[in-house]
Amino acid sequence: MVAAAAGRVTYTGTGIPGLGKLVVIKHDNGFITVYAHNRSILVKEQQSVARGQRIAELGASDAERPKLHFQIRKGAAAVDPLRYLPAL
Numbered sequence: 001m002v003a004a005a006a007g008r009v010t011y012t013g014t015g016i017p018g019l020g021k022l023v024v025i026k027h028d029n030g031f032i033t034v035y036a037h038n039r040s041i042l043v044k045e046q047q048s049v050a051r052g053q054r055i056a057e058l059g060a061s062d063a064e065r066p067k068l069h070f071q072i073r074k075g076a077a078a079v080d081p082l083r084y085l086p087a088l
Helices: none
Strands: 007-013 021-026 031-041 056-058 069-074 077-079
Touching: 007 031
Parallel strands: none
Antiparallel strands: 007 021, 021 031, 031 056, 031 069, 069 077
């Protein structure tokens, strides 16, 4: 798992039921990215991360099989990630 954009890690842990091991990154432009269901977390809270930097290993914490739960949030609201991520 890699960071979608540069920012600062604001949360790592298991405090949100159903999301397993979680990483939350705050970005300078007011966006927040959320990466859930990780097997292991490779960053610490308050750590600065670069775009593309490894932040976690994909896993199955609090899930029946390995998967990724990814969100982009603007403030408190989740937004459609397809509007912000580059086309494949």
